[in-house]
Amino acid sequence: MTVRVRIAPSPTGNLHIGTARTAVFNWLFACRHSGKFILRIEDTDQTRSREEYTQNILDGLSWLGLEWDEGPFFQSQRLDLYSAAIQQLLDQGLAYRCYTTAEELEQLREAQKARKEAPRYDNRHRNLTPEQQAAFEAEGRKPVIRFMIDNDREIVWNDLVRGKVTWKGSDLGGDMVIARASQENDIGQPLYNLAVVVDDIDMQITHVIRGEDHIANTAKQILLYEALGSVVPEFSHTPLILNHEGRKLSKRDGVTSIFDFKAMGFTPEAMVNYMTLLGWSPPDSTQEIFTLAQAAQKFGFERVNPAGAKFDWAKLDWINSQYIHQISASELVDLLIPYWESAGHNCDPVENRPWLERLTAMIGPSLTRLPEAVEMTRMFFTESVEYTEQAVEQLKKAGASEVVQAILEQLGNYQQLSPEEAKQIINQVTKAQKVKKGLVMRSLRAALTGDVNGPDLIESWVLLHQQGFDQTRLKESLLQVA
Numbered sequence: 001m002t003v004r005v006r007i008a009p010s011p012t013g014n015l016h017i018g019t020a021r022t023a024v025f026n027w028l029f030a031c032r033h034s035g036k037f038i039l040r041i042e043d044t045d046q047t048r049s050r051e052e053y054t055q056n057i058l059d060g061l062s063w064l065g066l067e068w069d070e071g072p073f074f075q076s077q078r079l080d081l082y083s084a085a086i087q088q089l090l091d092q093g094l095a096y097r098c099y100t101t102a103e104e105l106e107q108l109r110e111a112q113k114a115r116k117e118a119p120r121y122d123n124r125h126r127n128l129t130p131e132q133q134a135a136f137e138a139e140g141r142k143p144v145i146r147f148m149i150d151n152d153r154e155i156v157w158n159d160l161v162r163g164k165v166t167w168k169g170s171d172l173g174g175d176m177v178i179a180r181a182s183q184e185n186d187i188g189q190p191l192y193n194l195a196v197v198v199d200d201i202d203m204q205i206t207h208v209i210r211g212e213d214h215i216a217n218t219a220k221q222i223l224l225y226e227a228l229g230s231v232v233p234e235f236s237h238t239p240l241i242l243n244h245e246g247r248k249l250s251k252r253d254g255v256t257s258i259f260d261f262k263a264m265g266f267t268p269e270a271m272v273n274y275m276t277l278l279g280w281s282p283p284d285s286t287q288e289i290f291t292l293a294q295a296a297q298k299f300g301f302e303r304v305n306p307a308g309a310k311f312d313w314a315k316l317d318w319i320n321s322q323y324i325h326q327i328s329a330s331e332l333v334d335l336l337i338p339y340w341e342s343a344g345h346n347c348d349p350v351e352n353r354p355w356l357e358r359l360t361a362m363i364g365p366s367l368t369r370l371p372e373a374v375e376m377t378r379m380f381f382t383e384s385v386e387y388t389e390q391a392v393e394q395l396k397k398a399g400a401s402e403v404v405q406a407i408l409e410q411l412g413n414y415q416q417l418s419p420e421e422a423k424q425i426i427n428q429v430t431k432a433q434k435v436k437k438g439l440v441m442r443s444l445r446a447a448l449t450g451d452v453n454g455p456d457l458i459e460s461w462v463l464l465h466q467q468g469f470d471q472t473r474l475k476e477s478l479l480q481v482a
Contacts, residue, residue: 003035004206007061007068008196010042011053014257015060017311018211018241018249021275024292025238025304026209027066028276031296038203039071044195046076060258064268065292073203075195082190085198085228086145086179094227095178097143098125099136121146121174142181144188147224149175155219160207160236160301167219176220193217197224205233212237212306213248236301239279242308249311265339265370267327270320278309289322321368329361336360336373343374345381355466362459376455383469385450387480394452395481399435400443406433407444408474417465422458447477 007023009015030037039061043049058072075082089095100121109119126148128136136143153169182188190198196217200208208218215237225232241249255261261271269291276295277288281303324332333356340347340356347356363376379385387395394400406429414421426444430437445457448464450473464470 001206003030003033004038004204005030005035005209006038006040006200006203006205007066008040008042008199009057010045010048011050011057012045012048013053014056014259016256017258017261017275018256019057020060020064020066020258020271021241021278022210022238023061023066024064024272024275025236025280025299027292028296028299029207029209029236029301030069031293032299035206036069037066038073038205039068040073040199040203041071041075042192042195043074043076044079044190044192046189049076056257056259063262064258064272066272070203073199075199078195078199078202079190081202082179082195082198083187085194086187086190089147089178089227090145092227095145095147096126096128096175097133098146098175098177099128099133099141099143100125101141119173123148123175126175142188144177144181145179146175147178147194147227149220149223153223155222157218157222157232157235160234161239161304162212162237162306165215165218165237167216169223172216172220178224193220194224197221197228197230200233201225201228201230207234207236209236209238211240213240236304237306238304239306239308241278242310244310246308246310248308253311265372266316266320267323267335267370270316270323273323274316274319277315278311280304289319317368324367324370325365327364329357329364332364333357333360335370339371339374340377340381343378343381345374355463358459359463362455362463366455379449379454380460380463380467380469383472384476385473387446387450387477388452390452391446391450392480394442394446395477397439397443399433399439400446401478401481403429403433403435403440403443404447404474404477407440407447408471408478411465411471411474414465417462417470419458419462422461422465448473 005026007019007026009019027037029035041054041057043054061068086095105121108122112119126146149169149172151170155167155169157165159165176193177191178194179190180188218235218237222232243249243253249256255264258271262268272292273290276290276292280299282290282295282298283303327335333353337347337349337356346352349356359377359380363373366376367373395404407425410425410428411417426437426440430440433440441457442452444461445454446452448461448470454460461470464473
């Protein structure tokens with residue numbers, strides 16, 4: 001048997017991290033078993049589906065490296081298949097036309113609520129006579145199509161994550177609507193549970209891997225697989241992603257869209273690595289950094305925890321930093337240029353690339369998220385800086401002004417400045433001024449950067465010199481204490 005799995009998002013919103021994590025698990029399982037990963041767009045809800053959401057889903061999966069083997073297939077282009085399946089169920093006497101109005105359903109719910117009963121349809125139109133149907137038609141009522149559910153039926157499956165799962169037919173809310181009422185034709189728009197099953201049968205899906213919020217749907221869908229004469233696939237219901245309070249992660253928690261994470265400066269490699277760990281643990285619990293291909297070699301549902309997976313920002317930040325630190329300066333600079341340009345900095349990738357790569361090499365090991373580079377390097381793109389209180393205090397210390405003046409005079413001898421020459425100037429000034437080297441280094445940093453902390457001083461100085469900013473900064477610093 002060839003393993004065939006699918007990810008089937010609805011284009012009613014941007015690609016959510018929960019859907020993306022489900023896609024990761026499907027991709028890993030397919031890769032582990034040399035199977036097929038299929039993309040299906042469930043766009044039967046025409047009022048809420050949007051083309052831009054579809055594109056967001058496609059782009060998001062591609063950005064994450066989750067390339068699909070087949071598809072994308074669109075449910076909106078497969079309506080004939082669903083109509084045929086519905087007609088088959090009608091012909092077999094397993095489905096029927098229900099003419100109950102919205103008002104009658106509301107009255108039913110209110111009566112059940114008053115009796116403190118769970119809401120369920122009472123199957124009142126399951127056995128209508130042809131005369132009764134004709135009377136409802138004469139009133140202008142348009143029927144939905146309902147699938148019959150035996151209240152005494154016990155639905156059981158072996159979930160690859162949760163073990164044996166059992167549902168009673170009486171807990172499924174009565175006969176299930178599988179098609180909406182239609183003004184145009186006899187069989188209306190198919191609903192989720194019916195369309196999903198027909199697609200899975202047609203696409204020969206062997207394993208359905210999705211979130212635990214679909215468990216009730218699974219019980220209903222198993223009945224439909226059987227009614228349509230198909231083999232029931234295996235099911236794996238993965239844990240939901242929870243916020244720090246233990247509730248399902250939602251838009252109220254801020255960022256949930258995959259491209260929101262991208263905008264915040266997370267790399268795709270870090271995202272898929274982290275999502276893999278949201279519910280699954282590798283055999284070697286000490287291993288936390290791995291590629292998709294590496295994870296696929298070990299992935300299995302026996303190590304998926306059925307309990308909810310709490311989202312941990314600190315863990316994601318740490319994983320992201322590990323990937324950023326592995327990226328070469330020549331590659332990392334291309335990721336940082338858009339952020340610098342967005343901040344209004346001159347980042348001509350042709351004219352300034354050697355300088356930008358050198359700047360990137362210096363700050364790369366300190367980055368956790370990509371946008372941090374903007375604030376971290378702001379002083380390298382502007383001729384003057386603002387001085388912190390600590391920097392001014394440093395420049396006012398005894399001997400600091402003399403040190404800065406001496407460095408400024410020495411710089412006049414250098415058109416270019418190498419790290420070795422920068423160190424030579426510091427040593428010469430230290431000796432000539434008869435002060436401690438620490439005073440020279442701290443005063444130089446305060447004068448050049450406007451702060452007492454920052455990236456490597458020598459490399460910063462060389463980069464500022466290449467921009468022609470260092471002499472201007474030294475002169476400005478002297479004015480701060482004049």
